[in-house]
Amino acid sequence: MSTIIEKIAEIEAEMARTQKNKATSYHLGTLKAKLAKLRRELITPSGGSGGGSGVGFDVAKTGVARIGFIGFPSVGKSTLMSKLTGTFSEVASYEFTTLTTVPGVLQYKGAKIQILDLPGIIAGAKDGKGRGRQVIAVARTCSLIYLVLDVLKPLTHKKIIEKELEGFGIRLNKKPPSIYFKKKEKGGINMTNTVPLSYLDLDQVKAVLGEYKIHNADLMFKCDATVDELIDVIEGRVYIPAIYVLNKIDQISIEELDMIYKIPHAIPISAHHEWNFDELLEKMWEYLNLVRIYTKPKGQLPDYSAPVVLRENMQTIEDFCNSIHKGIVKEFKYALVWGSSAKHQPQKVGLNHVLCDEDVVQLVKSG
16 A cells, blocks of 8 residues: 555655646646556555455445535534434544444435445545545445534635545536547547647647557547546546535634635534524535426326435436336336426326426326
8 A cells, every 4th residue: 555655645746846837738647647546546455455444334325315424523423414314423522433434314305315424534535544545435426425514623624625535536516527538449549629628639638548558539528628637537536516514603603604604515504503404404405406206196186295206317207217116117108297397287298208396297008
């Protein structure tokens, strides 16, 4: 492990020494690619050694979405989680109480959402310190991240955690770059772009791909991408929405609270007093972008008590059928839809129809 960390330190030192200009951009691009590869090796160490160190980290996925609580030790993650879900995670006012992942389930608007209380993160996690590697590996699988911060400690905490997550290829509150990338067997590197590229050229792209031993691929740039964004696409990095949960607001003044509200993606709360939980949950729903669909049996009123909850980018009639039972699609004839996705009430639709929140669906089987 130390050799990988040493290599990372060497590359970072060389990048710091190198001046940024047009002439060095090619060299910096290859260094960034090398750095990304080493970081990936750090998070997925080869060989079976150290299998016992990850105890309690592999948690089976349940519910329609997964939220990870990340923060420094003793900022109130465990208290917040136990108040939201009723799951007990060991709580104490000293640092490093939670040592493994503690899962819980939150019921909200008819949706079951899995919540993971991850161990406290420390500076240098991306370099293999503490339990940081496993924490960040679990964080990559989340649909949303709650960055729990102590409102009394300055926002340097926020910067450190963001830096750690960025170092492991987790991009917070950013949109993925519009780059089409596909490896192929032969034919070399074929690169096209629909917009002018001011940061990349063919030679630079080839140099970055060469670091990954990719010599045959199709690339199409639909945005003015940087080297970092190209590496993101090759590495398959994850883009996750995040909410900054600023805890312990019972210890600050109203004036300070007004200042906190100006921070983007932030929600101030008090986990101990359960203040502002409704806004926190509403924001969670908005960021997860979930859709509730109500079922309507023929000749009966819609069932509003148990909606079928669909994830983002999986909101067609076909996805709705599959979430109820995989065999429904085979017998599907058409569906009747009432709600904002229908042009008229009801609208007769096929499997490709995209549903909106709180639509009502009646399925009609063939035969």
